[in-house]
Amino acid sequence: MTGMTNRRPLVDARRAAVAAIGALLCLGTLAGCSASSTSGDSGREPATVRKSVVDVVERSAAAVGGNWKVYSGPSVEGCGDGVEDKARYVYIMERSGSTGDEPDDDVKAMAEFWDGEGIATTAYKSGGADPLLGMRGKGGPILTIAFNAYPERYSITAVSACADGNVSDLLEDE
Numbered sequence: 570m571t572g573m574t575n576r577r578p579l580v581d582a583r584r585a586a587v588a589a590i591g592a593l594l595c596l597g598t599l600a601g602c603s604a605s606s607t608s609g610d611s612g613r614e615p616a617t618v619r620k621s622v623v624d625v626v627e628r629s630a631a632a633v634g635g636n637w638k639v640y641s642g643p644s645v646e647g648c649g650d651g652v653e654d655k656a657r658y659v660y661i662m663e664r665s666g667s668t669g670d671e672p673d674d675d676v677k678a679m680a681e682f683w684d685g686e687g688i689a690t691t692a693y694k695s696g697g698a699d700p701l702l703g704m705r706g707k708g709g710p711i712l713t714i715a716f717n718a719y720p721e722r723y724s725i726t727a728v729s730a731c732a733d734g735n736v737s738d739l740l741e742d743e
Contacts (some may be wrong), residue, residue, distance in 0.1 A: 589712065605627065613732040615739055619643050619658045622729035623708045626660045629716065630726050632682035633675045636662045642723065645739045648731035656734040664723040672702045672718035679704045679716045688714060 575602035623643055630637035640661040666672075680690045687709035695701040703717040714727040 571712055604702060615656055615658075615732045617713070617743070618729040618732040620657045621644075621658045622727050625688075625710050625714065626662050626666040626727045628726050629679060629714070629727075630662050630664070630684060633678050633716075633718075633723070635664045637662045637723075637725075643729075645735045645736055648694075653735060654733065655731045656739050657731050658729040659726070660729075661726045666720045666722055672720065675718045675723070676704050676716070678700050679718075680716045681683060681708070683714070686710060693717075 602707050627637075640663045642660040643658040645656050645658055645661075647653070648657050649712050677693065680692070683690050683704070683706045688706040689708045690704055690706045690713070693703035693705055693715075701717070703715065703719075706714045706716075710730075712728045714725065717724045
């Protein structure tokens with residue numbers, strides 16, 4: 570029993586070290602995302618990035634077919650905490666689930682379309698016996714984009730690059 574008592578502080582110290590390293594990695598990732606979403610974006614017009622995000626989502630929807638409807642947006646939001654002079658747009662479309670094609674085929678079609686648009690893609694698959702499928706992307710004409718090919722409801726969500734503009738002023742214009 571004494572051997573186990575002596576090992577406990579070592580196990581706790583390892584767990585604390587792993588947690589600290591994980592926290593630092595998370596903070597570094599978040600800081601990198603905040604910096605990249607606001608730096609180097611000067612000169613982009615809000616109307617241009619708004620049109621860009623709408624265009625790529627609508628053409629993505631056409632690439633897999635079906636009857637898509639706007640769920641939300643394009644809605645304006647800030648490009649990071651405390652950043653008042655940069656704005657981006659979020660646009661979401663959705664449709665009822667599969668139209669006869671398998672979700673796997675739709676994910677492949679989306680990957681091909683996004684590859685042609687210069688969007689770097691990563692396939693998504695949930696766990697379990699009947700996994701949910703999707704595709705994530707970034708780059709090209711947008712900051713990030715996601716396609717969920719869930720049996721009951723498909724969705725495409727995209728976030729534009731940042732543009733010059735005050736979010737409050739842009740919200741008034743909508």
